Amino acid sequence: MVNKISLSQFFNFSVKVHTSAKINAVRRMKTEDYSVGRDYYRDLRMAIHRYTQNQASLDSIMEVALQSKEDRRANFVKKATKFINFMNKHEVEFFDAGNATWSYKGLININASPEYGMFCDGQKYFVKNFYRKKDSKDKITLAKVRPTLTLMRTAKSQVDLKDATAAILNLQNGRLLFDDKPVDDSKLLELRADAAQLADIWDMI
Template sequence: MNTTQKINIGLSQFTEFTLKGVSAKTNMVRKIKYQKEYHPAFDYWKQLRDQIVSYHKNDLNKNCFENLIPRIDIKKQPNYIYAIRQYLKFLNKKETIWFDPGKSVWIGDKLSVRSSSELGLLINGVPHLIKLYFKGKNDKVDKRNINSSLILLNTSSYDKTFNFEVNHSVLNLHNNKLYIKNDYNEDMLIALESEASQFVYIWNKI
């Protein structure tokens, strides 16, 4: 399907949108629509996101997280330290094995969402595709309001075929809570499409 005419955003942006109240949704879409072109230097969590991937992919020692802190802008260090603690708490007493998560995208009627998971992990033998979410401090994330993002992950198109059934997951780094959903019904799909349509409507109005 040709997505060249579609609005294209990332899953973290879509998730943040779904967590906002009505008026805040408009401000959120405006911010996304008129933001400057992406540059790694302005990606607040990029260094930690990359380090988490490298830690698992290259089977590094946990000291790699401590060694990361001095390379982070001093203003960001408290948030990085907290997120690292939460991630290590999440990993506590879990056996993890890396596998390539591949790339994925969700394609709606007028909206395309980049939905690639950062992590492919066997956690105590159970396979998970994990999308990292770092903004749970500002927006309350719970099982109910993260549902649309989980359905989106389930209904995305993937460039890899796995020979095992994976759990589609979102990890909220603010409270090390892993949200998992593998089943959905027609009402849940309608709710997801409604969120996507609302995003497009606001985008076209501002």
């Protein structure tokens, strides 16, 4: 049986340091079916999506954040602010990055679709946003996100992205993380090791 997960779920698993945290991440993947109510960032994510589709303004993203539920508002405003500040600091034009998938030995199938494509200051990227709250145990660095970037770069895509760079926009600090050096055996090994561990834990739970 192929286990289907999202790019966000793989990312959240991959950046975990401790085995217990990785186990808990897989347990949530396996036991929690998707629902709108459980999708914490859905409203903010959809507001950003509309903006990247040229269907809304940056101001509308902040409006959604300010109108969110009280227990989410402060966090949403922080994420919206980081996104808006990034866009205001750079010359950005969006393009359709299409859908993509990545599989590991028939055990895991990952929806690897980018959230959007963008030309940023003349450079071409396909981007995944990272929304999660800051956690000192899971500090987001290029080394930690590299397996996810490698996954994005090697996924089967409906769109030719060979001239674009995979990137993660970290909304904890508004920084764009990317690796524009070639995918080598070491990077592929990192990715496959994470995928293999995820598959093993899934079978054990």
